[in-house]
Amino acid sequence: MPNLFSPYTLKGVTLRNRIGMSPMTMYRSKDGKMDDFHMMYLGARAAGGFGLIYPEQIAISPEGRTTPHCAGLYEDAQMEGHARVTGMIKNMGSVAAIQLGHTGRNGSEVKPWVANMLGRQLSPEHPEGWQVVGPSNVPYGFDKRPYPVHELSKDEIKALYRKYAETARRAYETGYEWLEMHFAHGYLGASFYSPLANKRTDEYGGSLENRARFLLEAIDAVREVWPEHLPLTARLGADDFNPDGAKFEESIEVVRWMKDHGLDMIDLSMGGNTDNMEAAWFGEPASWVDRGAVMKQAVGLPVTVSWNLGVPQNADRAIREEKIDLVLLGRPALANPHWPVWAARELGHADPFSLVPEDWSWWLSNFRGHDASIGWPEVAPQKQAELIASDD
Ligand SMILES: Cc1cc2nc3c(=O)[nH]c(=O)nc-3n(C[C@H](O)[C@H](O)[C@H](O)COP(=O)(O)O)c2cc1C
Numbered sequence: 001m002p003n004l005f006s007p008y009t010l011k012g013v014t015l016r017n018r019i020g021m022s023p024m025t026m027y028r029s030k031d032g033k034m035d036d037f038h039m040m041y042l043g044a045r046a047a048g049g050f051g052l053i054y055p056e057q058i059a060i061s062p063e064g065r066t067t068p069h070c071a072g073l074y075e076d077a078q079m080e081g082h083a084r085v086t087g088m089i090k091n092m093g094s095v096a097a098i099q100l101g102h103t104g105r106n107g108s109e110v111k112p113w114v115a116n117m118l119g120r121q122l123s124p125e126h127p128e129g130w131q132v133v134g135p136s137n138v139p140y141g142f143d144k145r146p147y148p149v150h151e152l153s154k155d156e157i158k159a160l161y162r163k164y165a166e167t168a169r170r171a172y173e174t175g176y177e178w179l180e181m182h183f184a185h186g187y188l189g190a191s192f193y194s195p196l197a198n199k200r201t202d203e204y205g206g207s208l209e210n211r212a213r214f215l216l217e218a219i220d221a222v223r224e225v226w227p228e229h230l231p232l233t234a235r236l237g238a239d240d241f242n243p244d245g246a247k248f249e250e251s252i253e254v255v256r257w258m259k260d261h262g263l264d265m266i267d268l269s270m271g272g273n274t275d276n277m278e279a280a281w282f283g284e285p286a287s288w289v290d291r292g293a294v295m296k297q298a299v300g301l302p303v304t305v306s307w308n309l310g311v312p313q314n315a316d317r318a319i320r321e322e323k324i325d326l327v328l329l330g331r332p333a334l335a336n337p338h339w340p341v342w343a344a345r346e347l348g349h350a351d352p353f354s355l356v357p358e359d360w361s362w363w364l365s366n367f368r369g370h371d372a373s374i375g376w377p378e379v380a381p382q383k384q385a386e387l388i389a390s391d392d
Contacts, residue, residue, distance in 0.1 A: 004316040005340075005349060008051070008326060010302060011264055012229035013177050015095055015326070017355070018319050019340045020052035021045050022306040022328035023099040023180070023235075025066055027111045032059065032072030034081030042085050045333055046092035049340030049355030052326070053089050057101040057182050058082075058171075060163040064102035064188070067109045068128040073098070073170045074163065086175030092357055097178035098171045099235065100164060100222070104188030105134035105149045105197065119144040134191050135198040135205060135214070141275055157204065157214065160188075161221035168222045177230050181222065183215050184237035186272035193237060193254070194246045194273040211246075212254045216261050223262040231264045233304075237271030238291070241279045246271045248291060252298045265302040267328065268292055286314040293323035304328055310335075312343035345379055 002008075008015045028037045038055060046053050059065040059072035073082055086096035103109075108129040110120040119140070122129030124147060133156070134149040152160070164181075171179060183189030191197035192214035198205045204213050219234065226232055236258075238251035255266050268288050270277075288305035296303040302325040309315045310332030318324050332339050344352035353364040368374060 002319055002322065004312070004319050004327065004347065005344060005355075006319070010178075010231045010325075013095055013231055015051035016093060017049070017051040017340060018326050019050050019315070019343070020097070020304065020326055020328045021050045021054055021333040022330040023054035023056050023182075024330055024334065025056040025070055027067055027069040029069055029071040031077075032062065032065065032070070032074065033078050034071060034085050038071075038081065038085050039088055043088040043092060044337040046089040046094035047357055047360075048336075048338040049344075050094055050329075050333065051340075052095050052097050052178060054097045054099050054180070054328075055085065057099050057103070057187070058167070060100055060102050060160070060167040063107055063130050063133065064104075064163075065107060066103050067107075067111055069111060073100075073167050073174070076170070079170055079174050082171075082174040082176075090175065095178055096176050097180060098176040099180045099182050100167055100171070101182030102160065102163075102188040103132075104186075104191050105132045105138070105140050105145070106186045107132045108147075117144070121145040121147060123147055134188070135200050138197050138199060140186060140197070140273070151200075154202070154204075157217075161218055164218050165221045165225045169225045172225070172227060172230070179222065179226055179230065179232050180267060181215075181218060181232075181234040184235045184269040184272060186237070189215050189218065189234075190237035190246075190271050190273055194240055194271050196240060196242060196245045196271075196273045208250050208253065212257060215254070216257055219258060219261045219263060232262060233265040233267055234258060234263055235267040235269050237273070238268045238295075240271035240273050241277035242274050243278070245273055252295060255295060255299050255301060259299055259301045263301065265304060265325070266295060266299070267304045267306075268295060269306065284308065285311060286318060289314075289318045289323050292318075293321075296324065302326070306330055310339070312346045315343065316347055345376065348379075 005017045061074050089096040108122045112118050124131040137149050137151045139145050239248040240246045285308045288307045292303040292305045304326040306328035315327045340355050341352050353361050
């Protein structure tokens with residue numbers, strides 16, 4: 001039976017454990033580049049024991065960024081920064097993953113903490129803003145993002161596939177070994193998939209097959225250049241939690257098609273195509289795990305999920321019960337770069353410091369002294385009892 005600390009192999013890549021850092025946009029790039037900030041931030045999590053590290057959604061074009069401060073890999077000039085980051089992640093014993101994305105109608109935004117909200121948009125005329133695009137001319141909400149959306153033509157859609165492929169090639173050349181397509185959270189892939197955003201009447205809209213077409217063709221474009229021995233995954237907005245939006249039951253069928261198109265794993269998350277969501281259960285501990293298990297069973301494809309898995313017992317149980325294959329952590333990884341070591345202590349791992357690079361591990365095994373003297377609090381899992389997901 002695997003546990004959180006068991007190695008995991010997908011295609012030709014083996015992770016040292018089942019703990020991945022989920023992609024998180026940092027809004028700290030200049031000209032879409034990675035720099036010393038990203039080295040520090042990502043290097044620290046790799047040294048902290050994470051088995052897989054995603055930086056953030058990496059744009060395939062300048063207009064595919066969330067804000068003017070977001071990272072991309074749409075130009076060769078951006079490759080050097082990415083290569084430094086992947087080199088550091090690898091050096092610390094982890095695997096570097098890239099999440100390729102295009103923000104679609106949710107681009108041209110202001111940093112959330114500057115706007116004090118998610119999604120405040122710059123107009124296309126603003127010196128730093130741009131014309132956002134989508135499957136249809138349907139803005140997301142009308143208060144936050146009031147500007148018209150340009151409906152992509154079929155030629156423009158085909159041009160985007162070329163951008164996906166070019167960016168995937170750069171990703172390989174800069175040392176990434178794991179690639180995820182971002183089709184969730186209201187961005188371009190999610191908006192093609194969702195009837196809330198996609199009102200097209202051509203072969204890219206309407207039926208489930210048509211709404212999935214953009215996703216499948218984008219996967220095909222990437223699969224063609226991304227080496228067969230490296231994992232290709234997708235984060236799917238599997239449910240809009242809205243009666244008129246994407247539905248989980250339909251997503252099972254779509255993931256079957258994705259598998260047929262060469263996908264190696266699915267990462268489940270929300271559609272994010274509307275603020276009008278009827279269910280808030282995704283705020284609950286381990287909220288996507290059971291759906292992950294349903295998907296894994298139905299499609300026979302490895303599954304990963306994020307959302308509220310920061311309590312080690314919940315994360316470990318999801319792996320032990322083989323409901324999912326890999327745990328992704330977002331906010332817990334922000335809060336604690338050494339989350340894997342902390343979790344190992346909480347779960348009674350025989351040697352938690354074996355998770356850090358071997359030189360530190362040696363010092364901490366041989367010259368540690370009392371745990372409190374190196375700044376680790378008492379292990380107190382019982383304090384978290386109320387946060388541990390129940391059996392039902
Ligand atoms: C600051 C921040 C930025 C995020 N950026 C992205 C992103 O670029 N791509 C993505 O798919 N999810 C993004 N997310 C969502 C996380 O990857 C993750 O799915 C979510 O936070 C739930 O996991 P958690 O409960 O462990 O935080 C972001 C989350 C945070 C907190």
